[in-house]
Amino acid sequence: MPEAWLSGEVAGVQPLLQPVAHALLNAEEQIARAIAGLSLDRLEARPGGAASIAWHVTHAAGSLDRLFTYARGEALSEGQRAALAAEQDGRHLPATAEILTAEFALSVERAIDQLRATDPETLLERREVGRARLPSTVLGLLFHGGEHAARHAGQVVTTARLVSEAG
Numbered sequence: 001m002p003e004a005w006l007s008g009e010v011a012g013v014q015p016l017l018q019p020v021a022h023a024l025l026n027a028e029e030q031i032a033r034a035i036a037g038l039s040l041d042r043l044e045a046r047p048g049g050a051a052s053i054a055w056h057v058t059h060a061a062g063s064l065d066r067l068f069t070y071a072r073g074e075a076l077s078e079g080q081r082a083a084l085a086a087e088q089d090g091r092h093l094p095a096t097a098e099i100l101t102a103e104f105a106l107s108v109e110r111a112i113d114q115l116r117a118t119d120p121e122t123l124l125e126r127r128e129v130g131r132a133r134l135p136s137t138v139l140g141l142l143f144h145g146g147e148h149a150a151r152h153a154g155q156v157v158t159t160a161r162l163v164s165e166a167g
Contacts, residue, residue, distance in 0.1 A: 004029065012116040016123060016139070021112050023146030024064070027153035028108045031057055034153075034160040035097040042163040043097060053159050057100040059087050060152035061107035064145050068114050070129050071141035111145060118142070 001007075004025035013021045035043065035053055043054045051059075062083050069076060076084070095103070123139040136144075 010112065010115075013112065014115075014118070014120050016120060017115045017118060017142060020142050020146035021115055023150045024108045024111055027060065027146075027149040028105055030153040031060075031104055031156050032101045034157045035100060038097050038160060038163070040096065042160075043095070043100065045159075045163040047159065047162045050159060051155070053156050053163070054095060054100060055087070055090065056152045056155045056159065057104050058095075060149050060156075061104045062087055063148055063152075064107045064111050067141050067145040067148065068111050070127050070136070071118075071138050071145070072114070073125075073127055108149075115142065 003022075004010075005019070005022035007022075009015075009018060010021040010025065035057070038053065044052050046052050062080075066076060066080055066084065069080065118138065123137065123142075125138050127136050127138055127141055128134065129136050129141070
């Protein structure tokens, strides 16, 4: 089966946002394939002190949620800020591969729903990020959500290979 970007349009997503949708769907597929069947010990392993697979998947889902919140022009909720603090401290609940896969898939589903609802006329509208109110645009935030998820999916694939070979 070809990668998402070679599988045609994502239904309902306007053309300028197709690359974002494809990046998210590809990340979802790569993560699911890479971690299927890995034990909790392997999901939590930190080879060479690197971040664990569980952290990468949790962070990718949380970041996607936060970036798309900013793209809507909204501030983070208390729950989102608490999740961010837990990620930054390296705290997260141990989760099976199935739970991590499902949580990331849900974040991708919500993100693609938002892409479908995004008015193309708003793509260049200014948005502010974080408490420092750093400048971005709707398009910048959506694009970064896709490429950020792809970057962490790559880390998951690489780390999964390392922990599988070590065991």
